[in-house]
Amino acid sequence: MENKNTRSVSEFNTELKLKGFNIFQIEKDGNATKVYSRKDFYKICLTTGKSIIHYADRSFEANDTILFFGNPHIPYSWETVSSTYVGYTCLFSEDFLAPSDRSESLQQSPLFKIGGTPILKITVEQREFLNSIFRKMIEEQQSDYSYKDDLIRNYIHLIIHEALKLQPSENFDQHKNASSRLTSVFLELLERQFPIESPEAPLKLRTAQDYASNLSVHVNYLNRAVKEVTGKSTTTHITERIASEAKSLLQHTNWNIAEIAFALGFEYPTYFNNFFKKITGETPKSIRTQAA
Incomplete structure (x- = not known):
């Protein structure tokens, strides 16, 4: 069944x-x-x-x-x-x-x-x-x-x-707690951007301002609400989620690193490499090698 x-x-x-x-x-x-x-x-x-x-x-x-x-x-x-x-x-x-x-x-x-x-x-x-x-x-x-x-x-x-x-x-x-509700909306919208299904359909929302504009609120208001409820900044949530998706794409797809970088909104692979190493402490290549 x-x-x-x-x-x-x-x-x-x-x-x-x-x-x-x-x-x-x-x-x-x-x-x-x-x-x-x-x-x-x-x-x-x-x-x-x-x-x-x-x-x-x-x-x-x-x-x-x-x-x-x-x-x-x-x-x-x-x-x-x-x-x-x-x-x-x-x-x-x-x-x-x-x-x-x-x-x-x-x-x-x-x-x-x-x-x-x-x-x-x-x-x-x-x-x-x-x-x-x-x-x-x-x-x-x-x-x-x-x-x-x-x-x-x-x-x-x-x-x-x-x-x-x-x-x-x-x-x-x-909602009785406006900050809580806005944070919930932000986190759901963030999660809705994933998974990335194709290098030809890259990530559209990448910054706190992108999400604030999409939710029709001032970015400072969004930042305050998210920080108040979760203890993390809006940018940190976005960064961590992009890094998590990057790791998944490196482990479970055959896309080359340049394709993954583009799919996640990075103009150049070097920008992606620097971002990934800063967040995870590892290089995209090392993750790809471990998955092989």
Whole structure:
């Protein structure tokens, strides 16, 4: 049974990356839960049930039907409270929407940006309408229609526009300990940058300023919060995580050292060598030799 589930997850990930989108129904028994690379895909969920959603530095408790918009660049977590939980999920990559020339505005949308409102309460009438759109997307996903990708893009934009017309939910609760919540968001965002899967897709966030900009907070505020909660600076966390990833790539891939340096955001291999030796006390070459 475990092997079948593993293959199912693997097949889902492969198909999702290949197509750039996937729409599925959330079943009552929870068997429709999918595992995927959250750092690559936007997410729209229409769900009915009780849950607690943590999004950036805010938390929201849902008891009825909500429409949720997840940005891969903003950490979030979802706690399902009720035993019955139903709805639909649509996953899509930024590249999938690129043909419509609208993807550049996604991160600026009030539904997807970090200071925006990604959760909306839905009435029974609105739920029926949105359910029909999700069902149509699932039908098209399974069809042989040559232009189904274009049609699914239109459905996604229709959902986004319908959401923009709704009043945002105001039932967000600021985390009781703002420093703790911001630190949690930072650490999750840091971890989400890994693993590095290809030298052609290098690490994008490398400095404390990069993370502060991504989280829409001042870098000094981020530094104070992280230092207060963990005792380490933001830069130390980033440096240690990059060094850990470097060691893993040296031990478990056949990429040459120059490729690993580039993948981790270093302009020259010498910069990477100096960084790695300063942090670990060893050279990249010595780690590679030990792994051989």
